[in-house]
Amino acid sequence: MTLSRDDFLGLGVMVLAAAYWAAAAQIPVSLLSDAVGADGAPKMLAIALAVCGALLVVATRLKPVPAGDGEDEADPAVRRRTNLRAAGLVAGLGAYAVLLPILGYPLALALLIGGVAVYGGARLSPTLVAIAAIGGLAFWLFFAKFLGVMLPLGTWMP
Amino acid sequence: MDILSSAVSALLGGWTLPAALAGVVWGILGGALPGLSPSVAMALLLPLTYGMDPTAALTMLAAVYVGAEYGGSIPAILIRTPGTNAAAATTIDGYELARQGRAGEALGISLMAGFVGGLFGLILLTIATEPMAAVALAFTPPAYCALGILGLSVIASLSGKSLIKGLISGILGLMIATVGTDPVSGVSRFTGGSPDLLGGIRPILVMVGLFAVTEMLSQISTPAWDKASSRDTRLKLPSFKMWKRLWKSQVIGCTIGTFEGLTPGGGGSIAAFLSYNEARRWSSHPEEFGKGSIEGVAAPECANNVVTATALIPMLSFGIPGSNSAAVLLAGFLLHGLIPGPMLFQKAPDVVYGLYGGLFAANILMVLVGLVILTPCIWLVNRPKPYLIAFILAIVVSGVYATDASLSDLWLVLIMGVVGYGMRWLGIPTLPMVLGAVLGFLVESNYRRSLVLARGDHSIFIQDPVSLGLLLAAVALTAYSVWSEFIKPARKLKNA
Numbered sequence A: 001m002t003l004s005r006d007d008f009l010g011l012g013v014m015v016l017a018a019a020y021w022a023a024a025a026q027i028p029v030s031l032l033s034d035a036v037g038a039d040g041a042p043k044m045l046a047i048a049l050a051v052c053g054a055l056l057v058v059a060t061r062l063k064p065v066p067a068g069d070g071e072d073e074a075d076p077a078v079r080r081r082t083n084l085r086a087a088g089l090v091a092g093l094g095a096y097a098v099l100l101p102i103l104g105y106p107l108a109l110a111l112l113i114g115g116v117a118v119y120g121g122a123r124l125s126p127t128l129v130a131i132a133a134i135g136g137l138a139f140w141l142f143f144a145k146f147l148g149v150m151l152p153l154g155t156w157m158p
Numbered sequence B: 001m002d003i004l005s006s007a008v009s010a011l012l013g014g015w016t017l018p019a020a021l022a023g024v025v026w027g028i029l030g031g032a033l034p035g036l037s038p039s040v041a042m043a044l045l046l047p048l049t050y051g052m053d054p055t056a057a058l059t060m061l062a063a064v065y066v067g068a069e070y071g072g073s074i075p076a077i078l079i080r081t082p083g084t085n086a087a088a089a090t091t092i093d094g095y096e097l098a099r100q101g102r103a104g105e106a107l108g109i110s111l112m113a114g115f116v117g118g119l120f121g122l123i124l125l126t127i128a129t130e131p132m133a134a135v136a137l138a139f140t141p142p143a144y145c146a147l148g149i150l151g152l153s154v155i156a157s158l159s160g161k162s163l164i165k166g167l168i169s170g171i172l173g174l175m176i177a178t179v180g181t182d183p184v185s186g187v188s189r190f191t192g193g194s195p196d197l198l199g200g201i202r203p204i205l206v207m208v209g210l211f212a213v214t215e216m217l218s219q220i221s222t223p224a225w226d227k228a229s230s231r232d233t234r235l236k237l238p239s240f241k242m243w244k245r246l247w248k249s250q251v252i253g254c255t256i257g258t259f260e261g262l263t264p265g266g267g268g269s270i271a272a273f274l275s276y277n278e279a280r281r282w283s284s285h286p287e288e289f290g291k292g293s294i295e296g297v298a299a300p301e302c303a304n305n306v307v308t309a310t311a312l313i314p315m316l317s318f319g320i321p322g323s324n325s326a327a328v329l330l331a332g333f334l335l336h337g338l339i340p341g342p343m344l345f346q347k348a349p350d351v352v353y354g355l356y357g358g359l360f361a362a363n364i365l366m367v368l369v370g371l372v373i374l375t376p377c378i379w380l381v382n383r384p385k386p387y388l389i390a391f392i393l394a395i396v397v398s399g400v401y402a403t404d405a406s407l408s409d410l411w412l413v414l415i416m417g418v419v420g421y422g423m424r425w426l427g428i429p430t431l432p433m434v435l436g437a438v439l440g441f442l443v444e445s446n447y448r449r450s451l452v453l454a455r456g457d458h459s460i461f462i463q464d465p466v467s468l469g470l471l472l473a474a475v476a477l478t479a480y481s482v483w484s485e486f487i488k489p490a491r492k493l494k495n496a
Helices: A005-025 A040-062 A076-103 A105-119 A126-146 B002-013 B016-032 B038-049 B054-071 B073-079 B085-099 B103-127 B129-137 B141-152 B163-177 B203-219 B240-262 B267-282 B295-310 B312-318 B324-335 B349-381 B385-404 B407-426 B431-453 B465-495
Strands: none
Touching: A005 A040, A005 B407, A040 B163, A040 B431, A076 A105, A076 B203, A076 B385, A076 B407, A105 A126, A105 B385, A126 B385, B002 B016, B002 B349, B016 B038, B016 B054, B016 B073, B016 B349, B038 B054, B038 B324, B054 B073, B054 B103, B054 B295, B054 B324, B054 B349, B073 B085, B073 B103, B073 B203, B073 B295, B073 B349, B085 B103, B085 B203, B085 B267, B085 B295, B085 B431, B103 B129, B103 B240, B103 B295, B103 B312, B103 B349, B129 B312, B141 B267, B141 B431, B141 B465, B163 B203, B163 B431, B203 B385, B203 B407, B203 B431, B240 B267, B240 B295, B240 B312, B267 B295, B267 B431, B267 B465, B295 B312, B312 B324, B385 B407
8 A cells, every 4th residue: 555645644734733732731721721721722723633634544545635736746856856946945045044143134135135046047247246235235224224123234243 | 064074174284185195105015015014014103193283193094004905915916925914815816817917907906996995995984983883892702703713614615626635724824823822821832932932923924934935935946937028017907897897796895894894803814815705606707716816806905995994993983993003093093182982073073084084085095106106016026037036035034024123033934935835735725824823813812701701601602693693604604615615516527
């Protein structure tokens, strides 16, 4: 018997439901608590999620569930490459979040704009560098000066 | 007659008209920025109104609300990023239309549907405040809980091809809503000790992650789109023929928007999703929904904009702010020494009627501003894809960070983007999750408050007539959706 992706999804959902139940059980009981309790709704949701997971497995066994948008029908190698590209962008965004307090908002944003554009297929050129730099500066002027938002300027600024 | 003359003199005599224009422009900008909610856009202007004439000040704040609720639909249609919670339903068909090169048409429909909704709501606000305000008072905790459940009943029709996956998505959304401080006892839940999560996860962050970041993750590895023709980059207002097709969805949007606006806490999100669902049910072309239906844009946009006016009815009549935006407007009233409630209409009728005039002007100005800015907006999203993705992400990360200056929000949006990407791959619809995240707190907090009031007796939900009516509507809606979405097509397939 081979397991389909929906089988794995159903099983994964059941594991998630169990983990969520366990986390709900850790919620402290307050003296102000009502009859339902702070853990009441989460536990109900955990049960509902587990039931849905089980139903998905059963439904998949009885009749394969049609896939979502048809994207999964792509060649596995293409799919893997697509996922890797997406993972690269996630890494870039994560790097932005890490570097934001260190480099400061204008510089980090300029790097994000330039980096994502290059990653998306734009050619590294003086024009691109200028667009990224102007973008970082323009966004900073808008948010920091016009809206008055406190944005980090980086640890390197005096 | 008093109302009309006060409104006209307020518009012509002072700073009301420029205030309305400034408010609309600021509101559209604030609404279009993901993460910056209408209430935040209003709150940013609040200190500026201190020295202004009360009518102009309140008009400016209300105009921001009108502009922001409309502005949220612009990124929803163009870049699959709802600028406000209420614009999430517009994303479904608006973005599909944009992908088909019909962004100008979608934006034109959303603009005019919003205008119709705004005017309809304003007429109700002007002539029926007193009788309709009674509806707001009929809402007790059981009714609020039932209202939330009615909103959740739309999940079945948002589930796409698999009802089970739709339910899983909805439950995951409800789980997201349980993060933060418990609404009754005050203990923290699922925060992992992080103070940033004590206030819960804001639904707009879930939406920005699930829609915008997920879309960019998908787009980054697909080939660049063809250059849009000049026809595709122009705003296109609905023709008479199109109006004839849209009237039904507009009536649905107006009706549901009126009801939801009157119920404090109901808000534009429930109105938009319910209207979308009903428009689909009553449409002659239900098969187009989800694939680029013009009615799927008109109904939620109309409902959403009706709410901006009708939500003011409980606020002006009883001083009950039904939403964050109404609370900021209430603060504006208090800042000028005006106390909303029954006496407001006796003590400061000129301000109230001037506000009505200002809102009327704001709706017209919304259309005029829209006519000016929308074509450049469409042009902008047709720029080379690598730059577009880079700037969309720049807007997203900046808007998200700007609201609370919180890195946690950034990480949260990124995580939701990855979750959304995974859900796409697994064929799990994301809209039920959004609905769960939006309505979870409303349902749970009012469910538990009801039980506290009834000393644990669940019959309170059927003893309260409003609650009973809403629950019956939810059951009927769910049953109909399950039947029409799953049982009917299965039978048809079997008989074929």
